[in-house]
Amino acid sequence: MLDPRHSQDTIAAIATPPGDGGVGIIRVSGPRALDIARRIFRPANPAFTDFLPYRLHYGHITDADGTELDDVLCAHMPGPRSYTGESLIEINCHGGRAVLGAVMQEALNLGARLAERGEFTYRAFMNGRMDLSQAEAVAEMIHAPTKAAMHLAQVKLSGLLGTRISELRARLEGLRAQMAVAVDFPDEELECLSPEELIDTVEGVRGEIAELLKAVDRTRAWREGALAVLAGRVNAGKSSLMNALLGRNRAIVTDQPGTTRDYLEETLNLDGLTIRLADTAGIRATDDAVEAAGLTMGRELMDRADLVLLLMDGTASVDRDTLDAARRTGPDKGLAVLNKADLDGFDESNGAPLADLGFETVAVSAKTGAGLDHLASRIRERILKEAGQPDPDELAPNARQAAVLAKADRELADLSGDADAGIPYDLLSVRLETACDVLAGITGEIAASDVLNSIFDSFCIGK
Incomplete structure (x- = not known):
């Protein structure tokens, strides 16, 4: 289980699939990542003085006795402009299991610990490098069964779903502000939000939620x-x-x-x-x-x-x-x-x-x-008779996101009904606040720890 209290640990993992291959990548992230790289990397270029950011450096990885383990390409991505938002080292080794295991062990010997499932992406989320919808899109990219599914995940990875949800929340938050004015200053001659305007805005948001939910059914065959x-x-x-x-x-x-x-x-x-x-x-x-x-x-x-x-x-x-x-x-x-x-x-x-x-x-x-x-x-x-070929820019929520949207829609439907029945604004604002909080669960601005763990547990170790 991912624990925010361990966010200052330096973590390491093999980021490529298990088995033998031409290239294997080891990823090290955290405050000690650069120090570990400096201690195990021996540059082939005698003019090398230190790692230049975002550059591949050729050399060798050695163990504590100075024995060469492999010739590698090594890169340093300093935070916050790295995948995790913190100092990140990537070591490109030969892809044999023994080689990767030996290099990985040296990183662990120097103070790194083995990363948990999804911990690199979890750190990217916690450090503001991506919202929760983008983090989920990373897993969807990895598991995409088709090219179309890959494109659908890329759209969300770009942040478009998070942006759409934030826009919907902003409209609802604007209603909350207007309702607060009406409640706090009932006797003032201020331009007040009418029930009709409230219902129109809420139904407009519901219409956009409905379109997102339709996209789930339209693209299911391509995604799953x-x-x-x-x-x-x-x-x-x-x-x-x-x-x-x-x-x-x-x-x-x-x-x-x-x-x-x-x-x-x-x-x-x-x-x-x-x-x-x-x-x-x-x-x-x-x-x-x-x-x-x-x-x-x-x-x-x-x-x-x-x-x-x-x-x-x-x-x-x-x-x-x-x-x-x-x-x-x-x-x-x-x-x-x-x-x-x-x-x-x-x-x-x-x-x-x-x-x-x-x-x-x-x-x-x-x-x-x-x-x-x-x-x-x-x-x-x-x-494909009903679905057809998906639009390259289609926003298609996954099952969890669709459930969150459906819950928000139910809350907004009840809000419209209550407004039409003349329920006071101070009571309506409770439903509006709930709908806003529910939508925030898609981007992760408000998300329970068990939800986060269930999401990141679906990742592989090196991601």
Whole structure:
């Protein structure tokens, strides 16, 4: 758990992913960072006298006995113009685990301690280098599943979301000031805020909050990936289709019905859109408790899915179980897939009952790959039917920020209702203050320690 009382410690961490690589970076931040660098760095240039800010210096890292550990590039970023807002050293070593471990140990021996998760970014936040929305955007950049998700995180990292929230708060704070005048000087002939003006301003802020919340739904598929569920009768070819779309054997395929008893989930990238593809247990009546539990789980996945791929054996008529699943899913959320197009008995008219229900039907052969490109294209287009390509400048709050915005909106909705009912301004100001404080939780101006810890605990050690 991050503790502000330890903010004067010098911290160190390996900032690159674990494993062997060409380059590995060690980051040291805090009041002793520069002193540690001076003691372990031996410059290759005899004219070197000290670290020049924001410059890479070539040399060697040595241990306490003077033994060379690695040849490196080392840079010093003095505070407050560094990532953390304090003196920061970055050592670019070779990326072997032994090398990084040895260099890291020397930094620890000289007084640094191992950084906790997210502590570098936490210090940047505490030192005013970024607000909380920007700090969260750092984690979103690291975990972005697509290029579009990366751009959405970059917009927030630039500070635009924090600026928008600050503007909304400023408008509400202006109302608070006007209400305070009306309460403190009720008998004075001052230009006073009318209930109508109060409600107009509040509803204007609510309108902008609504737009931000709409962006959450519009961009969710790009930020988090979409869920596509394969459903249908046993032996319709769901596992074969999953393997064909993934381009490898992930699901077990046999002639025996009911091979998939649980569900499998794998990630598929369709032209920059991340799809979580789930293969569910085949639909059929069963007395097997394990298989029945798998079927229940499959129905729950279908309910949560962005798109349900109802798979049918194109060599046979549509069965009742598949029709029941189609009626429950509906054509807006479902795509009918007629499999086994490579077999002689295949007949596209077998999919007519689902077409009559309004389902789009795509014919494929999971065995030969026929129709797979068209199916992949339709999966992508159907999932993006509502969202479309995100605007490069779209402000899309994450789940935590959306919950905060929704809470503020509820408070403002109650405020408008109370104002319309003639509730006195001194009581209305309490709701207004609450809404302002809630919004401040997005930028971190007012944030509980448990909220901060939950956010920064999601970071990697070196960030």
